[in-house]
Amino acid sequence: MDFDWNIFVYSLGPLLKGCVVTAELSVISITIGIIIGTLGGVARFSNIKIVSALMRFYVTIFRGVPLLVTLLFLYYGLPAAGIQLDAFTVAVIALSVTNGAYITEIVRGSIESLDTGQMRAARSLGMSYGLAMRRIILPQALRRVLAPITNESITLLKNTSLVSTIALADLLRAGLEVMSSKANTFSPFAGVALCYLALTLPLLALNNFLERRYRVT
Amino acid sequence: MTAELEIRSLVKSFGSQTVLRGIDLDVASGDVVVVIGPSGSGKSTLLNCINFLEPFEGGSIRVGGQSVGYKIDAATARRIRQPEKELNALRARIGMVFQHFNLFPHMTVIGNVIEAPVRVRGQQRDEAIASARALLARVGLAAKENTYPSELSGGQRQRVAIARALAMGPEVMLFDEVTSALDPELVGEVLAVMRDLARDGMTMLVVTHEMNFARDVGDRVVFMDEGLIVEEGEPEGFFTRPQTERAREFLRRLLEK
Numbered sequence: 236m237d238f239d240w241n242i243f244v245y246s247l248g249p250l251l252k253g254c255v256v257t258a259e260l261s262v263i264s265i266t267i268g269i270i271i272g273t274l275g276g277v278a279r280f281s282n283i284k285i286v287s288a289l290m291r292f293y294v295t296i297f298r299g300v301p302l303l304v305t306l307l308f309l310y311y312g313l314p315a316a317g318i319q320l321d322a323f324t325v326a327v328i329a330l331s332v333t334n335g336a337y338i339t340e341i342v343r344g345s346i347e348s349l350d351t352g353q354m355r356a357a358r359s360l361g362m363s364y365g366l367a368m369r370r371i372i373l374p375q376a377l378r379r380v381l382a383p384i385t386n387e388s389i390t391l392l393k394n395t396s397l398v399s400t401i402a403l404a405d406l407l408r409a410g411l412e413v414m415s416s417k418a419n420t421f422s423p424f425a426g427v428a429l430c431y432l433a434l435t436l437p438l439l440a441l442n443n444f445l446e447r448r449y450r451v452t
Numbered sequence: 453m454t455a456e457l458e459i460r461s462l463v464k465s466f467g468s469q470t471v472l473r474g475i476d477l478d479v480a481s482g483d484v485v486v487v488i489g490p491s492g493s494g495k496s497t498l499l500n501c502i503n504f505l506e507p508f509e510g511g512s513i514r515v516g517g518q519s520v521g522y523k524i525d526a527a528t529a530r531r532i533r534q535p536e537k538e539l540n541a542l543r544a545r546i547g548m549v550f551q552h553f554n555l556f557p558h559m560t561v562i563g564n565v566i567e568a569p570v571r572v573r574g575q576q577r578d579e580a581i582a583s584a585r586a587l588l589a590r591v592g593l594a595a596k597e598n599t600y601p602s603e604l605s606g607g608q609r610q611r612v613a614i615a616r617a618l619a620m621g622p623e624v625m626l627f628d629e630v631t632s633a634l635d636p637e638l639v640g641e642v643l644a645v646m647r648d649l650a651r652d653g654m655t656m657l658v659v660t661h662e663m664n665f666a667r668d669v670g671d672r673v674v675f676m677d678e679g680l681i682v683e684e685g686e687p688e689g690f691f692t693r694p695q696t697e698r699a700r701e702f703l704r705r706l707l708e709k
Contacts, residue, residue, distance in 0.1 A: 355505050356554035356613075360568035360620060361544025363536065370571060374558050449558075 242422035246413040253409030264330035272338020297336035310401040326398040345376040385442040456481040463510035473679040486666040489676035495659040547617030547625040553609040555601040562597040587615040607638030627658040
């Protein structure tokens with residue numbers, strides 16, 4: 236074991252910088268993913284056949300293709316088609332779209348699990364389909380998906396480590412750089428592991444807060 | 453007097469199974485019509501067609517003179533779907549109470565009652581709250597306005613559901629076996645609210661298995677079997693001298709229970 240306190244402490248500076256990138260990337264991608272997933276989950280029930288079919292197609296593709304492949308495809312593949320995006324943008328797109336596909340399925344399942352009487356009662360009061368969805372169905376469906384979406388968000392947070400492959404200075408990349416400059420693996424990576432763990436804690440706290448606030452029944 | 457609710461030759465099927473085979477029914481304004489019959493006779497389906505929660509294949513339904521669900525296209529004389537907006541406006545005038553309450557569990561009692569007046573009618577929130585309080589007092593639940601449905605008994609939930617429907621100021625109220633999911637000791641409190649409504653002159657179409665209610669409150673009883681109205685008349689006559697064999701058989705079986 237090559238653990239060295241001095242290197243560990245030295246690595247904290249660069250790791251913290253990496254943390255900021257990882258945290259930014261996660262917050263942005265989680266937010267966009269949840270928006271895509273909510274709209275996607277609702278769209279799966281669309282009466283317009285092409286819309287629900289498109290959503291099914293989207294989910295199949297992005298659940299089926301590994302995130303790493305999506306990242307590399309966007310970063311190295313798109314420039315060949317004349318589209319050059321910076322690494323951060325590519326990372327946000329890949330993470331959001333993959334996350335959105337998973338959340339689409341979670342939201343769809345949750346809406347399906349609701350009693351159909353809820354929609355009937357809402358419509359019987361004169362609500363339009365959209366209003367009933369927004370005021371009656373989604374608030375209940377989203378309460379039920381808090382826990383699975385928290386899971387997905389933690390997965391996404393950890394999956395951001397894949398972006399080190401497209402030259403983004405995230406947390407993992409910071410650790411790798413200390414590793415090669417100091418010729419020591421264990422010390423910086425102890426810090427990397429701790430940082431990832433620490434970053435998941437606010438997500439858990441947010442989940443607990445929301446579950447209390449919205450009385451999950 | 454013109455009928456508040458006018459149903460003509462209503463036909464409805466689920467796939468290959470025809471559940472309503474030509475229903476004709478009028479409910480005059482202020483009348484209470486009670487629909488009884490064995491399960492599977494199409495009673496609930498009839499109610500669901502009236503506010504178009506279920507589309508139907510043939511016939512017509514009019515509420516307050518206005519056609520529900522379909523219009524006849526003037527040029528082609530063909531039946532076309534009513535625009536969604538018109539349908540929503542029409543549904544807002546028809547109150548419905550369900551067997552399983554279908555209260556919105558994420559809203560408080562008063563939240564349930566004001567939701568549609570505020571969101572559909574565009575009523576001011578404080579105005580809606582004031583009328584909701586009056587309605588909750590009327591159904592005996594003034595003290596429960598900030599409670600969530602999950603904390604209420606079945607009878608209380610059903611009374612909230614009635615208040616929720618009434619909050620839209622409906623012209624007709626549809627009751628779909630509203631006491632069937634209740635513990636026996638809670639049935640009375642719901643029926644009492646319905647009696648009170650009937651006394652106030654609400655037009656009501658009530659599907660129920662409560663024969664005493666049918667007898668005491670109904671202006672007319674409609675007996676359905678296998679998707680048809682087999683017999684109808686004023687309650688006293690129907691219960692003492694049913695004219696058809698099927699009605700006699702149904703009443704006999706009820707007594708045996």
